[in-house]
Amino acid sequence: xxxxxxxxxxxxxxxxxxxxxxxxxxxLGGWLVLLxxxxxxxxxxxxxxxxxxxxxxxxxGVPIFGILMFFVLGMVMVISPALTSQAINGDRERGxxxxxxxxxxxxxxxxxxxxxxxxxxxxxxxxxxxxxAGLATAKGGITVARLAAVYGVVALLIGVVCAVSQAxxxxxxxxxxxxxxxxLTVAFLCVGTLISFxxxxxxxxxxxxxxxxxxxxxxxxxxxxxxxxxxxxxxxxVILADSAPRVPPxxxxxxxxxxxxxxxxxxxxxxxxxxxxxxxxxxxYDPNQADVPPVWPWGLGFNVLLGxxxxxxxxxxxxxxxxxxxRGVRIA
Amino acid sequence: MHPEHSEExxxxxxxxxxxxxxxxxxxxxxxxxxYGKVTALVGPNGAGKTTLLLILASLLLPDRGTVRVGGADxxxxxxxxxxxxxxxPDTFGVYDQLTVKEYLTFFADSYRLPRSTVPARVDELxxxxxxxxxxxxxxxxxxxxxxxxxxxxxxxxxxxxxxxxDEPASGLDPRSRVELRDVLRGLAADGxxxxxxxxxxxxxxxxxxxxxxxxxxRTAGEHTxxxxxxxxxxxxxxxxxxGEALTxxxxxxxxxxxxxxxxxxxxxxxxxxxxxxxxAGMVGAGVRVVAFEPLGSNLESIYLALTEERR
Numbered sequence: 001x002x003x004x005x006x007x008x009x010x011x012x013x014x015x016x017x018x019x020x021x022x023x024x025x026x027x028l029g030g031w032l033v034l035l036x037x038x039x040x041x042x043x044x045x046x047x048x049x050x051x052x053x054x055x056x057x058x059x060x061g062v063p064i065f066g067i068l069m070f071f072v073l074g075m076v077m078v079i080s081p082a083l084t085s086q087a088i089n090g091d092r093e094r095g096x097x098x099x100x101x102x103x104x105x106x107x108x109x110x111x112x113x114x115x116x117x118x119x120x121x122x123x124x125x126x127x128x129x130x131x132x133a134g135l136a137t138a139k140g141g142i143t144v145a146r147l148a149a150v151y152g153v154v155a156l157l158i159g160v161v162c163a164v165s166q167a168x169x170x171x172x173x174x175x176x177x178x179x180x181x182x183x184l185t186v187a188f189l190c191v192g193t194l195i196s197f198x199x200x201x202x203x204x205x206x207x208x209x210x211x212x213x214x215x216x217x218x219x220x221x222x223x224x225x226x227x228x229x230x231x232x233x234x235x236x237x238v239i240l241a242d243s244a245p246r247v248p249p250x251x252x253x254x255x256x257x258x259x260x261x262x263x264x265x266x267x268x269x270x271x272x273x274x275x276x277x278x279x280x281x282x283x284x285y286d287p288n289q290a291d292v293p294p295v296w297p298w299g300l301g302f303n304v305l306l307g308x309x310x311x312x313x314x315x316x317x318x319x320x321x322x323x324x325x326x327r328g329v330r331i332a
Numbered sequence: 333m334h335p336e337h338s339e340e341x342x343x344x345x346x347x348x349x350x351x352x353x354x355x356x357x358x359x360x361x362x363x364x365x366x367y368g369k370v371t372a373l374v375g376p377n378g379a380g381k382t383t384l385l386l387i388l389a390s391l392l393l394p395d396r397g398t399v400r401v402g403g404a405d406x407x408x409x410x411x412x413x414x415x416x417x418x419x420x421p422d423t424f425g426v427y428d429q430l431t432v433k434e435y436l437t438f439f440a441d442s443y444r445l446p447r448s449t450v451p452a453r454v455d456e457l458x459x460x461x462x463x464x465x466x467x468x469x470x471x472x473x474x475x476x477x478x479x480x481x482x483x484x485x486x487x488x489x490x491x492x493x494x495x496x497x498d499e500p501a502s503g504l505d506p507r508s509r510v511e512l513r514d515v516l517r518g519l520a521a522d523g524x525x526x527x528x529x530x531x532x533x534x535x536x537x538x539x540x541x542x543x544x545x546x547x548x549x550r551t552a553g554e555h556t557x558x559x560x561x562x563x564x565x566x567x568x569x570x571x572x573x574x575g576e577a578l579t580x581x582x583x584x585x586x587x588x589x590x591x592x593x594x595x596x597x598x599x600x601x602x603x604x605x606x607x608x609x610x611x612a613g614m615v616g617a618g619v620r621v622v623a624f625e626p627l628g629s630n631l632e633s634i635y636l637a638l639t640e641e642r643r
Contacts, residue, residue: 009441013427020429095425099486102389102419103442104411321393321406325352325386 002108010105010113014087015120032128035072039132042067043139059141059263062247066265068136069150072129073240076122076154077190080161081182084118086175087166088314093175107318111311115159115166122158126151146245150266153243153300157236160307161186167310170317189234189303197231204228206280222280229276233299242270242296270296341366341400342494342525343388348397350383350549357383358394359549365527365542367493370520372540373529380549381529382422385498388527389419402494415443418492420483422499422529428472432463435471436485443490457485460515477508484515495519495526502530513539565603567627570611571596573620581619585610596623 018024046063091097100110130151137147165182172178206222232238244266262268277292343365350358358380365371373381386392387399390406390413399406402416427435433454440450458464461481466474474482480503487495495516501509516539520526530536536543543560545552567590572578578597582589587610589597602610611624 009438013438017427017429091425095421095423096427098389098391098421099419099424099439099483100442101391102414102417103439104414104444105442320391321387321410322391323393325392 002106002112006105006109007112007116010110011116011120014114014117018117018121028125028128031075031125034075035129035132038071039064039068039135043135059247059250061136061139062141062262062264064139065133065136065142065147065150066244066267068129068132069154069240069244070237070265072126072133073154073157073236074190076126076158077161077186077236079125080118080122080158081165081179081186083121083165084115084162085165085169085179085182087114087118088170088318089173089175089178090169092173101318101320107315107320110318111166111170111314115163115311115314118162118166119159122162123155126154126158141247143245146247150240150244153240153296156300157239157303160303160310163307163310163314167313167317170314189236193232193235193238197228200228200231201225224280225276226279229273229295230298232273232276233295234302235299236303238269238273239296239299239303241266241268242273242294243300244270246270270294342402343371343496343527344398344400345384345388346398348384348387348399349395350380350387350392351395352383356549358387358397360397361546361549362551363544363546363554365494365525365544367525368520368523369541370516370526370528370539371542371544372536373527373544373546374531374536375546375552376531379546381546382498383549384546385419385421385496385527385529388496389417389421390414402492415490416492417494417496418487418490419496420487420498420500422502424483426471426474426479426482428470431468431470432458432474432482433467435482436489439486440489445490453489457488460488461485462511477504480504481508481511484512488519493524495524497526497528499530500528565601567601568599568607569596569623569625569627570599570614570621571623572614573622577617577619578614578621581614581617585613598627 042064046060046067088097091100101107133142133147133151136142137144161182164185165178168178168181168185169175172181201223204224204227206224208220208222209217210220211217244264246267247262247264249262249267273295274292277295341364343363345364346362347360348358348362349356349360361380361384363371363373373384375381383392387394387406388401390401390410393407401413404412404416406413427438430438436454436457437450440453441447445453455464455467458467461484463474463478463481463485466478471479471482480500484497484500487497497516500512504512516526516528520541528536528539537557540557542554542556544554570578579589579592582597582599587599590600591598599607599610607624607626611621614621614624
C-alpha cells in the first residue's frame with residue numbers, strides 16, 4: 001500500500017538532503033535578482049509606449065504580468081529537468097537505492113516522495129516570483145482569479161516536467177543520458193511543437209482548382225490549420241496563454257479606426273491559437289460567428305497524462321524483486 | 333537440499349538457477365542457513381555469491397528454484413521477507429549529508445518502527461557499533477570501517493531474524509574484524525540466522541559455525557566447522573631441539589618431509605587425527621619437540637582445492 005506517510009517520509013528526506021547539498025542561498029538569491037531586474041526593465045519599457053500602449057492607466061499591469069509570466073515559465077522549464085533527472089539513477093550510481101528498496105517502503109512511495117521533493121524545489125522558485133507578479137497586479141487590471149489560475153497552471157507544468165525527467169532517470173542507467181533526454185523533452189514541448197506545426201501545416205492544406213468565368217483554371221491552396229492545431233496544444237506557453245482568464249477587451253481609437261484590444265500577450269496568443277481551430281469558410285468575415293472552443297484543456301490534459309504516466313513508469317521500474325538488473329550492477 | 337527443514341531454517345534455497353544473458357550465475361544452488369548459527373558462504377570470485385544474496389534480499393528474481401527467507405518467498409511476499417531480513421551489500425553508499433543519527437533514524441522510519449521506540453533503538457545500535465561519539469557527525473567524516481559498521485547497524489535496525497552480509501569484512505582493520513565477529517556471534521546467540529559471504533577465509537574460520545562452499549553457481553559442500561577441521565588435510569611444520577632424532581623418528585614412521593629448513597621440517601598434508609597421533613608418537617619416543625603447527629587454515633586448503641578444480 002502506498003501511504004501518504006511513506007511518501008512524506010521520502011520527500012522530507014530528499015528535501016533535507018537537497019537543502020544541505022547545493023548552494024541554495026546563492027541560487028535563490030540570483031533568481032530573485034534576475035526577476036527584479038527583468039520586472040524593472042519590463043515596467044520601464046512598457047511605459048515608453050514602444051510596444052503595448054494602453055492609455056488606460058488603470059490596466060498597466062496587464063502586459064507586465066503577461067510578459068513576466070512567460071519569462072517565469074521559460075525559466076522554470078529550463079530549471080525543472082535538473083531537479084529530478086538524476087533522482088533514480090543518481091541514487092543507483094551512489095549505491096543508495098537498493099538499501100531503500102529493501103525497507104518496507106513501497107515503490108510508489110519512493111517514486112512520489114522523490115517527485116514531491118523535486119517539484120517542491122520548483123514550486124519554491126515559482127513562489128519567489130509572486131512578489132513581482134503582485135507588483136504587476138498592483139498596477140491594475142489583474143484579478144486574483146487570473147493570478148491564481150496562471151500560477152496553478154505553471155505549478156502543474158513544473159510537476160509534469162519533473163515527473164517526466166524522473167521517469168527518464170528510472171529508465172536509463174546513466175544520469176548524464178537521462179539529464180540530456182529530459183532537456184530534449186522540454187525542448188520538444190516548447191520548440192519542437194512549433195516546428196512540427198510549421199512543417200506539417202502546409203502539407204495538410206487543401207488544393208483546389210478554380211475555374212474562372214473566362215475559361216482559365218488555376219490551383220488555389222487554402223490553409224487548413226484546423227486539422228493540425230492540436231500539434232501546438234502541448235506547448236507549455238500555449239497552455240499558459242490560452243488558459244489564462246481573458247481580460248475584457250476595450251475599444252481603442254487607433255486614429256483611423258477603432259479596434260478591440262486587451263494589450264495582453266497571454267490573451268492574444270490564446271486567441272490566435274483558438275482561431276486555428278476554426279474551419280475555413282467561404283463567406284465573408286462574420287463578426288457574430290460562434291466562438292471556437294479553447295485549446296488548453298487538450299494541452300494541459302495531455303501534459304497531466306504524461307506526468308501521471310511517468311509516475312506509473314517510475315514506480316514500475318522501482319518494483320523489486322526485478323527480473324533484470326540495472327546495467328552496471330556487478331553480477332556474481 | 334533439505335526441503336523438509338525449510339520451515340525451521342532462516343534461509344532455505346533449493347535448486348536455484350539464474351542466468352544473466354547466456355551466462356549462468358547460479359546453476360542449481362542449494363543451501364540452508366539455520367537460526368542461531370553463522371553460516372559462511374565461501375567461494376571464488378564469480379561463484380555466484382552476490383547474485384544469491386541479491387535474490388535472498390528480495391531484489392532479484394531467480395529463473396527457477398525455491399527460496400525461503402524468514403519463512404517467506406521473496407518472489408511472492410517481498411514485504412514479508414523484508415520485515416524479517418537485514419541486508420548489507422558489498423558496495424553501498426550512504427547519505428553523506430546526514431548525520432549518523434539522522435541516517436539510522438531515517439531507516440528506522442523506513443522500516444516503519446513505532447515512532448516512540450526509534451530514538452532508543454538508534455542509541456542502542458550506536459553503542460553496539462561503537463559510533464555513539466559520532467552520533468551528531470555528518471556521515472561523510474566517517475572512515476571506511478566506520479561506514480561499514482554504520483551499514484551493519486542499518487541492516488540491524490528492525491531486529492531482523494535473518495541477516496545477510498555480502499563481504500562484510502573486506503576493507504576492515506583487524507580490530508574492526510574482531511568487533512564484527514563479536515557482533516555476529518552475539519546475534520546468532522540471540523537466535524538470528526546469519527549468512528556471511530566472504531573470501532577472507534581465516535576470518536570466517538573464527539566467525540562461522542557452518543560453511544557452504546560454492547563454485548560455478550553450485551553448492552560444492554555444506555559442512556559444520558568442526559567437521560571441516562577434522563576432515564581437511566593440511567601440512568604441518570615440526571621443529572625439535574635434536575633434529576637428527578626427529579629425522580630418524582619420521583623415517584621410522586615412513587613420513588617423508590616435504591622440505592627441511594631452518595624453521596623445521598614441513599610434513600605432507602594429513603588430517604587432524606593423523607597429525608595428533610604423529611605428535612603423540614614423537615613425544616612418546618623422546619623427541620624433544622618445540623613446535624608443531626598447521627600450515628595454513630583448513631578453509632584455505634579447501635578453498636584452494638576448490639579453485640584448482642575450476643581451472
